[in-house]
Amino acid sequence: MTRTAFIPALALVAAMFAAGCSSLPSAGSEPAQVASIDPKVKFKDGDRYLGDLARALNMPRETVCKELGRYDCFSDAFRIVLGGVEAPNLTVHTPLEEAALTAPIALDRAALHVCTSRVRMDREDPANAVLYRASASGRPDKAWMETTSNELYGVLLNRDPTKAERARLVGFYKDVATEQGKPNPDAASDWVTLSCFALASSLESIFY
Amino acid sequence: MTSLGGDRSIGRLLASLALAVGGMGAGAVWAPSASAKPPAPAAFCQTYPDSKSCTTGFAECATCHTTAPARNAFGAQLSERLAPGTPRPLSDQAFVSALPSALKMIEGLDADEDGFSNLAEIRAGTRLASAESFPKVMACAPDQASKSGDGRWNVCGYDPNYAFRKISLDFCGRSPNRAEAEAFRKIKGEAAQKAALGEALDRCLVSKYWLGSNGVVWNLANAKIRPAFVIKSGANPGPVPLGDYDDDYNLFTWAHSGDRDVRDVLKAQYFVRRVSDDPVKLEIIPEEEVKKRGRATAQPVPADKRAGLVTTRWFAASNTMFTAIPRTTAAQAYRAYLGWDIAKMQGLLPVSDEPHDYDRKGVGAPECAVCHTTLDPLTYPFTRYNGIGGGYTYDDDRLKAYIRGDGPNVVNAPKSGIILGKPVKDLVEWADVAANSDPFAMNVVRDYWKVIVGREPEVQDEEEFSRLWRGLKDPARYNYRVERMLHDLVLTTAYGRP
Known part of the structure; x- marks a missing residue:
């Protein structure tokens, strides 16, 4: 997929899964989740977030996310924005009490960076692929999409998807299958990349 | 259902506790300040001994003041009714005598216009001059509790699976992997689960993430x-x-x-x-x-x-x-x-x-x-x-x-x-x-509470917070050992209820 077509797809996937995440009461046949009476949801912070992604996607932590190919996304680029501290030079002794306005942007950048890198690695070295594995039938059929959806949830969120969650990911494929009215030759890998991004940037992945 | 106050930090009570500590330990070395009313925190609590603001016997200055002597909305209501016509400044004795009746007169008012009367907020220990602080319901209704038990998270009680994940993230700096989470889910029985949580904590307490440079x-x-x-x-x-x-x-x-x-x-x-x-x-x-x-x-x-x-x-x-x-x-x-x-x-x-x-x-x-x-x-x-x-x-x-x-x-x-x-x-x-002071023990526990629970200890946390800092001082319990205290902190409702 070209860069210009990738961006609308990215916006779409973000909106779609944001909507999905907000509908906590029910996901398919799952029992409705009662809202917390004393919510204390915590931000994972950039260090733990990237560490979790690195372990999940079998990528070295030192290289999992580099801004401009040089600067670690947490330590060098977004440390304070993503909940870190830097006392000796910046006198930021404790994490920001309120999330910075740019924190979601930084997190999205990191998530997309990591997912893009992992899928590229999978395409270059299929024998050691983690997320993107070619379909046995040679084309991205429904069975492949469901299997891949299960793996994405398992790898990134440490659980199986509900039926509704899996159906939503599978249904998303059609949005990347075409590019400007023409078949997208990279539809399968783009779908895996964007699905990875959707899960890696979900509330469940970022907060605990 | 239990009604408790929300959005009120125990940390803010520390200033008033200072008065308690000094009052008990110093006596003669104290002097009334020319620009404050030292008897006020105690006199307030003599009027409302059951208020959750008065667990130490002394209300905080912020009950009536923004930055003393400037008054907040509640303080302004009170001041208007406090010995009207009597020349200012009031003597301490005149202040203490006039305070109960003045407080009574404004019980039915709502200084911060949050829909809860001053009296309701005094009882709950919430902030009288902050519309963002008001009495909250802090327990599940029976139908919520039964539905919660069926959900992914038990938001009506201590959820060991939730606590297990949190311990790994808070103390080891990583989410448990799927195998670890599933292995924990297979553990049945409260005692076995608590033991497993303790073991998980012990593994993390020696980690680089916890004790290392920049940990x-x-x-x-x-x-x-x-x-x-x-x-x-x-x-x-x-x-x-x-x-x-x-x-x-x-x-x-x-x-x-x-x-x-x-x-x-x-x-x-x-x-x-x-x-x-x-x-x-x-x-x-x-x-x-x-x-x-x-x-x-x-x-x-x-x-x-x-x-x-x-x-x-x-x-x-x-x-x-x-x-x-x-x-x-x-x-x-x-x-x-x-x-x-x-x-x-x-x-x-x-x-x-x-x-x-x-x-x-x-x-x-x-x-x-x-x-x-x-x-x-x-x-x-x-x-x-x-x-x-x-x-x-x-x-x-x-x-x-x-x-x-x-x-x-x-x-x-x-x-x-x-x-x-x-x-x-x-x-x-x-x-x-x-x-060896109470404020030291409170401060140690409070530092960890903020990092581990994720917010300041609030009024609904008072019992658990108090048990922890008192336990820190107790030779028979934690005996000033932080790690022993942390083992109990992760078993609190504040930590383990999603």
Whole structure:
């Protein structure tokens, strides 16, 4: 997929899964989740977030996310924005009490960076692929999409998807299958990349 | 259903607790302040002894004030009805007599217009002048509880699976993998689950994420040590090397880990080195080695004059600097280890006949004396410890060097002082009183509570928070061992209820 077509797809996937995440009461046949009476949801912070992604996607932590190919996304680029501290030079002794306005942007950048890198690695070295594995039938059929959806949830969120969650990911494929009215030759890998991004940037992945 | 107050930090109660501590321990050394009403916190609680604001017997200043003496909306309502027609300022006696009836008159009003009457908020312990603070329902209704049991998270009680994930993230810095989470889910029975949570915690408490350089414990010390790279000496020095704060971080980490007494942050007369950072290994430095250190990293205060982190070279370099009566140093020690920020009028325990203003700084002016009646006697024990000027040494005659700048009377500043209403002969005794105090224990637990639970302890947390800090002091429970306290912290409802 070209860069210009990738961006609308990215916006779409973000909106779609944001909507999905907000509908906590029910996901398919799952029992409705009662809202917390004393919510204390915590931000994972950039260090733990990237560490979790690195372990999940079998990528070295030192290289999992580099801004401009040089600067670690947490330590060098977004440390304070993503909940870190830097006392000796910046006198930021404790994490920001309120999330910075740019924190979601930084997190999205990191998530997309990591997912893009992992899928590229999978395409270059299929024998050691983690997320993107070619379909046995040679084309991205429904069975492949469901299997891949299960793996994405398992790898990134440490659980199986509900039926509704899996159906939503599978249904998303059609949005990347075409590019400007023409078949997208990279539809399968783009779908895996964007699905990875959707899960890696979900509330469940970022907060605990 | 249980109704408890929300959005009200126990931290904010600390200032009022100061009055309790001082009132019980000091008595005669207290003096009423000209610009405040010292009897008010107690008189308020005599009227409302069951209020959740009055667990210490003293309401906080913020009940009626923004920054004393300025009043908030509740204070303004009260003032209008307090002995109207009587000339101001009211005497303490007139104030105390008039207070109950004035309070009664405004019980039905709603000072912050949040829909809850003043009386409802007084009972719940919520903030009377903040519309964002109001009584909340803090327990599940029966139907919520039954539905919650079927959901992914049990939001109506302690959820061990949730706690297991949190322990891994909070103390090890990573989510449990799927195999670990599933293995934990297979554990049945409360006792077995608690044991497994304890084991998970133990594994994390020795991790680099927890104890390493820039780890969680290290970062807890940031606001206490306040490092500045530009003046760091020792390893990885800055351009103007004055002191090495690695000594401070290592001692802090040592006292907060293992089977060690956390009071050593104020009482240790030794230093600690970091032998390795992964795995984390710390050890006490033999005193002979400390004495042999070179100019850049020497710790010149003799061992018997040391008081943990408040007498290190770094603490003196970054706080005392060149001052005769180092009020900044004492204020930082008070803030860092007792949780009271005098600049925010917290922990004020006025001492009669103070401040003496030995160094001609004008601190006796009424607007300054409000704080300096507490701060100056708190500071005197620091006056024999040199900062940058004087080479970080201990010197009984130190103040003679300041006569030229601060006047001849500066040498009369004593090395004895008063902390928490108790007279102390020197800084070592000062630190001993501080380390054994309730505010110290509260501050230790509160630091961890904020990081681990994710917010300040609030009114609904009062029982669990109180149990933890009291337990920290109790020789039969945690005996000042942070790790023992943490084992109970992760079993609190505040931690384990999603």
